[in-house]
Amino acid sequence: MEQHAQTSVPKKLGPTWVDILFLIFLVGVLVSVTLLGRLAYEEGMKTESSKENGEAWVKWMTDSSDSRFKEGFQPAACAGGPAVAGAVDKERKELMRAARIAAKKAGTEDEPITIGDIATGSWGECFKALTQKGGPLSNLKNAFSGETLTLVAKCDPGDLSTAGGFMLEKNVTTPLGSAVPTVTSTLADNDSIVDKINVRVTICDKGAYPTKIAEFDF
Amino acid sequence: MTEEPQLRGADYKVEIPSGLPFKEWLYKWLLDPEIEGNHLETVDKWVGLLIVGNMFALLFEHVPAVFEPNKLWFHLFDIVSVVVFTAEYLTRLYLAPVDHEFKDKRFPTLRYIFSPFAIIDFLAIIPFYLQSFIAVDLRILRALRLLRILKLFRVIIPAIHDFRIANQDRTFRQKMHAIIYPSEYGGKLHELFDSFIVLWVVVSVIAVIFESVQSIHYILNIEFVIVDAIAVGVFTVEYFLRLYTCVEEPGFQHAIMGRIKQAKQTSSIIDFLAILPFFLEVFLHHLFDLRFLRVFRLMRLLKLTRYTEATATLGKVIAREWPFMAASGFIMLLLVVLTASLGYLFEHEAQPDKFENIPQSIYWAVITLASVGYGDLTPVTPMGRAMTIILALMGIGIFAIPAALLSAAFSDQLRIDREKLLNRLYEMLSAGKLSMEDADIINREAKRLHISEEELQRLYERAKKEREMMDDISALPIHKIAAVPEHAVEHYKTLIAEIKELSLMTDRARFEELAISKDRITQTDLALWRVIQSNLPLSKNNPGEGNTPPPQSAV
Numbered sequence: 089m090e091q092h093a094q095t096s097v098p099k100k101l102g103p104t105w106v107d108i109l110f111l112i113f114l115v116g117v118l119v120s121v122t123l124l125g126r127l128a129y130e131e132g133m134k135t136e137s138s139k140e141n142g143e144a145w146v147k148w149m150t151d152s153s154d155s156r157f158k159e160g161f162q163p164a165a166c167a168g169g170p171a172v173a174g175a176v177d178k179e180r181k182e183l184m185r186a187a188r189i190a191a192k193k194a195g196t197e198d199e200p201i202t203i204g205d206i207a208t209g210s211w212g213e214c215f216k217a218l219t220q221k222g223g224p225l226s227n228l229k230n231a232f233s234g235e236t237l238t239l240v241a242k243c244d245p246g247d248l249s250t251a252g253g254f255m256l257e258k259n260v261t262t263p264l265g266s267a268v269p270t271v272t273s274t275l276a277d278n279d280s281i282v283d284k285i286n287v288r289v290t291i292c293d294k295g296a297y298p299t300k301i302a303e304f305d306f
Numbered sequence: 307m308t309e310e311p312q313l314r315g316a317d318y319k320v321e322i323p324s325g326l327p328f329k330e331w332l333y334k335w336l337l338d339p340e341i342e343g344n345h346l347e348t349v350d351k352w353v354g355l356l357i358v359g360n361m362f363a364l365l366f367e368h369v370p371a372v373f374e375p376n377k378l379w380f381h382l383f384d385i386v387s388v389v390v391f392t393a394e395y396l397t398r399l400y401l402a403p404v405d406h407e408f409k410d411k412r413f414p415t416l417r418y419i420f421s422p423f424a425i426i427d428f429l430a431i432i433p434f435y436l437q438s439f440i441a442v443d444l445r446i447l448r449a450l451r452l453l454r455i456l457k458l459f460r461v462i463i464p465a466i467h468d469f470r471i472a473n474q475d476r477t478f479r480q481k482m483h484a485i486i487y488p489s490e491y492g493g494k495l496h497e498l499f500d501s502f503i504v505l506w507v508v509v510s511v512i513a514v515i516f517e518s519v520q521s522i523h524y525i526l527n528i529e530f531v532i533v534d535a536i537a538v539g540v541f542t543v544e545y546f547l548r549l550y551t552c553v554e555e556p557g558f559q560h561a562i563m564g565r566i567k568q569a570k571q572t573s574s575i576i577d578f579l580a581i582l583p584f585f586l587e588v589f590l591h592h593l594f595d596l597r598f599l600r601v602f603r604l605m606r607l608l609k610l611t612r613y614t615e616a617t618a619t620l621g622k623v624i625a626r627e628w629p630f631m632a633a634s635g636f637i638m639l640l641l642v643v644l645t646a647s648l649g650y651l652f653e654h655e656a657q658p659d660k661f662e663n664i665p666q667s668i669y670w671a672v673i674t675l676a677s678v679g680y681g682d683l684t685p686v687t688p689m690g691r692a693m694t695i696i697l698a699l700m701g702i703g704i705f706a707i708p709a710a711l712l713s714a715a716f717s718d719q720l721r722i723d724r725e726k727l728l729n730r731l732y733e734m735l736s737a738g739k740l741s742m743e744d745a746d747i748i749n750r751e752a753k754r755l756h757i758s759e760e761e762l763q764r765l766y767e768r769a770k771k772e773r774e775m776m777d778d779i780s781a782l783p784i785h786k787i788a789a790v791p792e793h794a795v796e797h798y799k800t801l802i803a804e805i806k807e808l809s810l811m812t813d814r815a816r817f818e819e820l821a822i823s824k825d826r827i828t829q830t831d832l833a834l835w836r837v838i839q840s841n842l843p844l845s846k847n848n849p850g851e852g853n854t855p856p857p858q859s860a861v
Contacts, residue, residue, distance in 0.1 A: 103478040110550050114543060121542055124588045125535025131591075132531035139524070245597070295597050299524065 135293045137231035138252045142291040142301035145254065148224055149287065149306045156306075157284075163217035163224075168282045172209045176282055179208045211256075212277025215239065232294070241274055243292035251296045259286040259303065281306070313740075313766055314749045318343045318759050333404045336397070339464070340406065350461050353394060358505065360387050360454050367448065371525040384451075388434045391454070395427045423460050430454040465494035483554035486547050500613060503544060507609050510537035514603045534603070538584040541606070545577045573612050580606040615754060619723075623715040634707040638675070641704060645697050646671040652690040675701035720755075724765070727751050731769035802838065809839040 103111070155161055157169040191197050218225045219236070228237040232252035240253035256275040262268060272288060279285075289301040320343035322335045336345050363383055366372045373380060402408050402418035411417050418424050433450035436442060442450075472491050473481045484491035485499050492499075513533045516522045523530065549565050558564035568574055583599035590596055611617040624631065646667035653661035660683050661667050670683040674697050685691050727748070734744040752762045775781055787793045809817075818835075821827045827835070 101475065101477055107478045110546075114546060117542055117546060118539060121535065121539040124585065125532075125539065128531050128535055128584075128588055129528070132528045136528055139527075295591065297597065300520070 131294050134231040134252065135299075138254070138291040138293065139299065139301065141228045141231070141237055141252075142254050142289050142299075144228060145225060145256075146289050146302045146304065148218070149289075150302075150304050153284070153304065153306050163214070165217035166214035166281065168209065168284070173282050176209045176280070209280055209282040210277060211275050211279045211281050214281055215277070240292060243290065243296050243298040245296045248296050250292045251294055253292045254301075255288075255290040255292070255298065257288045257290065259288060261286075313745055313762050314343065314752065314759060318749075320344050329401060330404050332397075333401045337401060338406070349394070353390070354458065354461060354501075356387055356390055357454055357457050359383070360451065364448060364451055365529070369526060369529060384434065387454075388431050391427065391431045391457070395424070395431060398424065398427070426453070426456045426459060430457050461494075462498060465498055468493050469495040479551055480554055482547060483551035486544070486551055487555060503540070504610065504613060506537050506540045507606050509533060511604060511607050513537075514600065514606075517600070534584060537606070538581050541577065541581050541609075545574070545581060548574065548577065573609075576605060576608045576611070580609055619716070619719050623712060623719050626719075627711050627715045630711050631708050634704070634711070637707075638704055641697075641700060642668060642671045642675060645675075645693060648693055649685065649690060652687050652693065653685050656687050656690075671697065674698055676705055677701055723755050724757070727755065727757070728765050728769055731766055732773060735769055735773040805835070805838050806842060809835070809842060814839060 152161070152166065156167050159171065161167040188197075191199070217223055220226060226236075229235065230237050230252035233249070238253055240250045240255055242250070243253070243255060244250050257272050258275045258279060259270045259272050261270050270286075275285075275287065284305050286303065287306045288303045290298045291301060293299050320341055322331055322341075322344070324331070326334070334341055334344060336349065338344055339346060360383075363380055367380060398405075399415060399418060403414045405414065405418065408414035408417045408421075419428075429450075430453055433442070433447055433453075437447055469481075469484070469492070472493055473484055476484070476491065480491070483489070485496055488496065510533060513530050516526070517530050549568055552558045552568035553561060553564045555564075555568075558568050560567075569578075579602060583596075583602045587596045587599055646664055649670055650661055650664050650667040653667070661670070666683070670685075673680055673683070674694055677698065685694050730751070731740075731748060734740055734748070740748070748762070751757075757765070782793075787797045818832070821832055821835075
């Protein structure tokens with residue numbers, strides 16, 4: 089049992105000036121913790137805003153996942169389906185023809201012909217159409233920097249400038265018998281969106297750590 | 307008439323006489339605050355927990371992602387809560403005529419209905435019933451349900467009242483100390499303070515654990531931030547209160563050094579580490595990646611060690627058994643290093659990628675010795691395999707030593723604690739019987755050591771018996787009597803009295819004749835005999851004798 093040293097009868101029983109000073113200090117501590125708590129809350133709200141940005145992307149992409157294969161879909165750069173596939177073929181043929189003419193002129197006809205990226209039906213064109221002025225997702229802002237929301241290649245905790253950004257990745261199914269069922273890689277500008285693709289949307293939180301928003305077919 | 311002290315074990319339950327009228331019996335059994343060991347404490351505890359549960363339910367109802375899919379469960383919990391609170395209200399209403407507070411008044415039931423606590427109880431349940439008749443806005447209903455928290459006042463107000471009585475002649479700081487540190491002045495209010503801290507420790511630790519679950523963190527991110535900020539606020543205030551009032555503790559009285567000493571205590575360091583990650587993360591998160599600090603918030607769990615003796619017992623056991631454990635650790639170390647070196651020697655050539663160096667072999671040796679056997683490193687050479695067999699067999703014994711040591715030391719420590727309690731009882735019984743204060747101390751200790759009432763009674767009887775034996779000095783061995791001069795004097799008096807009794811009862815003349823004729827006793831002893839009997843009255847065996855002065859030579 090603990091023994092307690094409170095034997096002498098004190099003269100003043102109410103709070104002394106030292107007690108009052110301590111109480112003031114304690115109130116100060118409480119106010120400081122409240123302010124810091126508010127700061128943490130505001131930082132947390134920025135992550136919430138980033139999540140809302142990601143959810144806005146998810147909403148648009150899931151809402152468009154079927155309609156973009158129908159005729160007259162806008163923005164046209166994000167459309168898919170047979171009509172777009174035909175346009176892609178046409179562009180490829182034009183590029184091939186131009187490459188052959190160039191090879192003929194250069195006298196390198198025997199070498200294999202390489203063509204540049206096909207813009208039609210690519211993710212890069214779609215992204216531009218979505219985020220350019222007047223695009224459906226153009227008004228989203230990075231909650232941490234206050235600037236227009238940008239796509240990042242990777243959430244990097246070592247680089248806090250990626251906080252609030254978002255990542256778009258594609259999941260590609262691997263052949264049967266592979267060690268992993270799918271391979272995930274960043275959705276590149278020249279990736280084709282003519283057919284349905286499985287996409288993962290991730291945002292970078294306060295510490296630039298990735299937070300997965302959703303995985304869906306686009 | 308003074309009340310007899312009563313010893314109560316950890317399992318003490320009061321026996322209410324069955325001959326009482328039912329209402330009176332039920333009140334005493336369930337709600338009488340003046341009867342210790344009845345079910346009031348249990349009722350208070352469970353109602354308190356239900357109130358806290360209601361507050362959390364109310365909080366989560368504001369999170370659509372949690373509330374919407376679990377609407378039914380929330381509703382069921384609300385019904386269960388209202389049923390319990392209604393049952394409590396009606397029971398108290400029914401028992402109002404026998405309640406100490408109201409029974410002597412006119413219209414006790416009516417008086418009860420309009421008492422503050424009854425109004426609070428009523429307000430806690432009425433919104434639920436109202437919504438069945440009136441269309442009440444859900445937000446208003448939720449706000450009204452907040453009133454359930456007021457039910458806690460049924461426990462808090464009496465605790466404050468008792469605290470004020472117990473601390474009326476004490477300073478502000480002493481009162482604060484009584485709330486925060488365990489003392490005889492704290493009472494129920496101190497227990498409530500402890501429960502409040504424990505609640506926040508549990509809540510914040512659960513929050514930290516669930517924060518690591520991505521799907522939960524995604525939904526409750528902002529709620530976790532709020533919970534953490536409140537928990538840090540509570541723990542910071544507690545930390546500074548402990549530092550400020552510690553000077554009332556024995557050994558910490560000095561204004562500065564006492565507080566520094568307190569700050570250096572393990573429990574204070576734990577308290578400090580429990581709040582530090584929050585401040586570091588808020589101030590420095592722009593400069594460094596401090597997410598790893600979040601795991602350290604789990605250290606808040608260590609705050610609970612203040613409220614349990616288990617870790618103190620573990621500390622004592624390890625400190626006591628340290629030489630043996632160190633010896634067994636040394637043997638283990640020897641074995642690991644030697645076998646790892648041999649493993650490297652035999653296996654390196656066969657598997658240079660796996661047994662690349664001795665540190666890698668040490669990993670293999672420990673995994674094998676501990677019988678874990680992950681299988682990522684396996685010997686392939688005959689010598690390596692032979693050594694693995696020996697190592698695995700030795701490991702069973704070597705690793706069992708510290709476990710057996712700890713297990714034995716734990717039960718031994720428990721025995722020591724009980725012996726201490728017995729000794730305490732023994733000391734307390736020096737006055738012949740236990741005082742009320744002594745009984746209180748023993749009851750608290752029995753509760754702490756989980757000693758049942760039956761066992762406590764047995765210890766008490768044993769201590770009492772030993773104390774009685776102690777009073778009978780003659781029953782003790784002579785060296786024990788000689789060790790205490792007071793006992794030696796008492797024993798000497800007893801011996802003299804016995805000699806006197808002997809001389810009164812025997813034939814003195816015949817005694818002397820025999821003693822002298824056959825040299826059975828020395829001259830000195832005979833002289834002493836004569837001195838003793840010189841002051842004795844005449845006995846029927848020795849008429850005409852007595853009051854004879856002893857011969858000078860003998861004296």
